[in-house]
Amino acid sequence: VLGRNEWDIVQEETFAPILYLIPYRDFDEALALHNDVPQGLSSAMFTTNLHHAEAFLSARGSDCGIANINIGTSGAEIGGAFGGEKETGGGRESGSDAWKQYMRRQTNTINWSHDLPLAQGIKFEIND
Structure with missing residues (x-):
């Protein structure tokens, strides 16, 4: 079933393993739908197109607090700033980084390997 961006379930934050x-x-229409x-x-995008990857990570790209290339959205990298943008997350309004609340920032990762690593290097060993 092909989804539509205006569907309620697509517009809600479900925190469930759903692929729309x-x-x-x-690319421009895909980015507009994404945002x-x-x-x-x-957010995450899977691509082999370097121009699309760079655009997704740029100021005109993903408007999320975390943006990934060729790696999923599960987990957050411990070293990166964490918190959502728009109507999600708690923001970053306290402490020594309070001024950054007024800047647009995001944590980015790009994976050009043939493997799909999990957050923090987690590995699931499957014995046959």
Whole structure:
């Protein structure tokens, strides 16, 4: 079943392992659909196109607090600033980093390998 960006379930933050397949014409439309939700905690894009990856991570790209390339959205890297943008997350309004609340920032990762690593290097060993 192909999804539609205006569906309620697509517009809500479900915290569930759901994959939405939403058709788009080009990268710019895909990015507009991606950013057209009220939340902005974490995002990911899988691509081999360096220009699209750079655009997704740039100021005109993903408007989420965490943006990843070729790695999923599960888990947060311990060393990165964590908190959502828009209507998600608690913000970062206290402590020595309070001034950063007025800046747009995000934690970015790019994975160009053939493997799909999990957050913090977690590995699941499967014995046959």
